[in-house]
Amino acid sequence: EDKVVQSPLSLVVHEGDTVTLNCSYEVTNFRSLLWYKQEKKAPTFLFMLTSSGIEKKSGRLSSILDKKELFSILNITATQTGDSAVYLCAVEAGNQGGKLIFGQGTELSVKP
Amino acid sequence: DSGVTQTPKHLITATGQRVTLRCSPRSGDLSVYWYQQSLDQGLQFLIQYYNGEERAKGNILERFSAQQFPDLHSELNLSSLELGDSALYFCASSVGPGGIYEQYFGPGTRLTVT
Numbered sequence: 019e020d021k022v023v024q025s026p027l028s029l030v031v032h033e034g035d036t037v038t039l040n041c042s043y044e045v046t047n048f049r050s051l052l053w054y055k056q057e058k059k060a061p062t063f064l065f066m067l068t069s070s071g072i073e074k075k076s077g078r079l080s081s082i083l084d085k086k087e088l089f090s091i092l093n094i095t096a097t098q099t100g101d102s103a104v105y106l107c108a109v110e111a112g113n114q115g116g117k118l119i120f121g122q123g124t125e126l127s128v129k130p
Numbered sequence: 131d132s133g134v135t136q137t138p139k140h141l142i143t144a145t146g147q148r149v150t151l152r153c154s155p156r157s158g159d160l161s162v163y164w165y166q167q168s169l170d171q172g173l174q175f176l177i178q179y180y181n182g183e184e185r186a187k188g189n190i191l192e193r194f195s196a197q198q199f200p201d202l203h204s205e206l207n208l209s210s211l212e213l214g215d216s217a218l219y220f221c222a223s224s225v226g227p228g229g230i231y232e233q234y235f236g237p238g239t240r241l242t243v244t
Contacts, residue, residue: 054235060132060236060237061173063132114227114228115180116163116231116233117178118233122172
């Protein structure tokens, strides 16, 4: 059965800290891995990763994929209170279609 | 704002009833996906349509059905509603059929079954 596991499930840090969120997966026919940020409502897209070892970066956020070890990390540097959210990792797998398999999410709380 | 729209925002209905949720994808996107998010199950994929055709199916209940119309909007029909169907229902869209296309999520419809 396909599965995506995120760790930790929750994290409390102070502003300015750097955090690393983990996502491991076991799926058939991996196609891509996506990170989303979910605040109050809809998940907002952060990154899509398809190739190993290539870092994707957007401001203070960055992510990398390791297809050999089947995991990805999301780094957030110089955290701000606005980074408080649930971060979701999803894997697209299978022979057709774009079905996303989501992890449980990591709830990040950034204290002032 | 992702460009994906969903109506209604909230829906409260009774057990046994039937409801229809509506989704309009981003301009230019041909794929529409439906997901259910509940506290105990997290985000679960229900079904995908690509250019009017069903493309992939998840663990969607037989009481649920969906379709995508020629103008590419989609509707998710939920019937014989049960208390356990209370959840947030998200629609997402992407340009292509899957694999390397980013999915963008709509604001969701919160369904409460009483």
